[in-house]
Amino acid sequence: MNKEYKLIKALKADDKVINLYSNDKKEIIFKNGVRKEIYKDGYQIIYFVNGDIKQIYPDGKIYYYFKETKKVQITLNNGLEIHKFENGKIEKHYPNGIKEIFLNDRIESNKYNDRYDENYFSDGNVEIVGKKRRNIIIEKLSDNEEEDEFE
Numbered sequence: 001m002n003k004e005y006k007l008i009k010a011l012k013a014d015d016k017v018i019n020l021y022s023n024d025k026k027e028i029i030f031k032n033g034v035r036k037e038i039y040k041d042g043y044q045i046i047y048f049v050n051g052d053i054k055q056i057y058p059d060g061k062i063y064y065y066f067k068e069t070k071k072v073q074i075t076l077n078n079g080l081e082i083h084k085f086e087n088g089k090i091e092k093h094y095p096n097g098i099k100e101i102f103l104n105d106r107i108e109s110n111k112y113n114d115r116y117d118e119n120y121f122s123d124g125n126v127e128i129v130g131k132k133r134r135n136i137i138i139e140k141l142s143d144n145e146e147e148d149e150f151e
Contacts, residue, residue: 005022005025006021006022007019016031017029034048042057059077062075069085070086071086
């Protein structure tokens with residue numbers, strides 16, 4: 001149910017207008033066209049003039065929608081960033097610098113800071129690229145083979 005709330009007070013400042021509503025929502029409209037809504041539970045939503053939207057939740061989680069690229073970036077309060085792209089690609093950026101890249105519900109690549117990258121191919125092969133950019137291809141193992149430990 002989309003209930004309309006009554007505007008109680010409108011305040012004007014140098015570069016913004018502040019509207020206060022009967023549901024305790026505060027709306028700030030900036031001179032540059034950016035509009036911010038703040039709710040009493042701490043939830044905030046910001047509408048940018050380029051069409052981007054940023055949502056900030058009381059628990060610290062942030063959702064940012066990029067209109068031009070249709071990408072969503074989710075930042076969790078533990079520092080993990082999740083990037084969701086229009087083509088279905090998902091990237092997870094961990095606070096320690098590790099990145100996981102998923103496409104079609106499978107890992108395509110892992111980025112381990114400056115140590116090495118792992119790239120997974122549809123034929124089952126794995127490419128490991130070391131920090132000195134040496135490439136090592138590991139062929140897909142059958143069910144009865146054991147993988148050697150790799151350093």
